[in-house]
Amino acid sequence: MPGRFKALYVAAADTYQVPWELLAGIGMAETRHGRNNTTSSAGARGLMQFMPRTFAIYGVDGDGDGRTSIGSDADSIFSAANYLTASGVTNGQAGVIKALWAYNHSVSYRNDVLTYAWAYAGNGPVVVIGEQEDCGDWAGDGDPALPPLTSDRVATMFAWGRKQLGERYVFGANGPNAWDCSSFVRGMYASIGIKLPRTSESQRQWARKSGFRVKASQARPGDLVFTNTWRGPNRVGHVMVVYNPAKHTSIEARGKGVGIYHYTDFASHNIYEFWRVGNLAEEHRP
DSSP: OOOOHHHHHHHHHHHHSSSSHHHHHHHHHHHTTTTTTOOOOTBBBTTTTTHHHHHHHOOSSSSSSSOOTTTOOOHHHHHHHHHHHHTTTTSSHHHHHHHHHHHHHHHHHHHHEEEEEEHHHTSOOOOOOOOOOOOOOOOOOBBBTBOOOOOOHHHHHHHHHHTTTTOOOTTBBSSEEEEOOOOOHHHHHHHHTOOOSSSSSHHHHHHHHHHHOOGGGGTTOEEEEEEOTOOTTTEEEEHHHHHTTTTTTTEEEEEEEEEEEGGGGGGGGGGGEEEEEOOOOOOOOO
């Protein structure tokens, strides 16, 4: 493998939070790392062999030159990482199979990629970053017929949340004196008897079954806001709760601790979704 290609695989993997070995496996299967970089009989082009119509949707500027070119090696590799994550590659083993199938509808191709990736990993496992609590690959925008949380339940959530103002943000913390973003949101909803999964990505998957998506302009107090941060552009890495939509404020745990912030800080992010939780029955609380 030419060193410059490995550097690109590693850089793209770091950005999209996928194993570089998996990207290298695709590069090997498609063009032997650029050695057979010709347009295929089906019209696929570039190092990672994109069809132009697919590249038009998932192509990204990998080398930062301000252009997105199907013939650029950097753009091709970064676009492959973008496409894989958009296709669910980080959703556990089943997600890897699904994403590789989306990339090329061939079992033998999938097996070739995984064999190459296994070899690049030193004949060891290729670990794909996933969720501890994977709620499954749910799609859609939820059920808008669900009645939203009542105002008194939202008020109870906010009363609980305000008691935590000023407490520390610590990644992985679960309270009671330090929180990360998802544990804080989980605590807010637990105050009204609704149990959320632990992580931000799992909470978005849960919202697909227990609420419905709304436009940012329709935000109400108590809505969940999901955005991408440290986990790459196609994975949720942060969650917050709408506090005052008139002022675009959120109550959340982030770097400076639990506080009132502006959810519009994330408006330019790739993922910027608002979800309204249904008025679910109160669950048993010990």
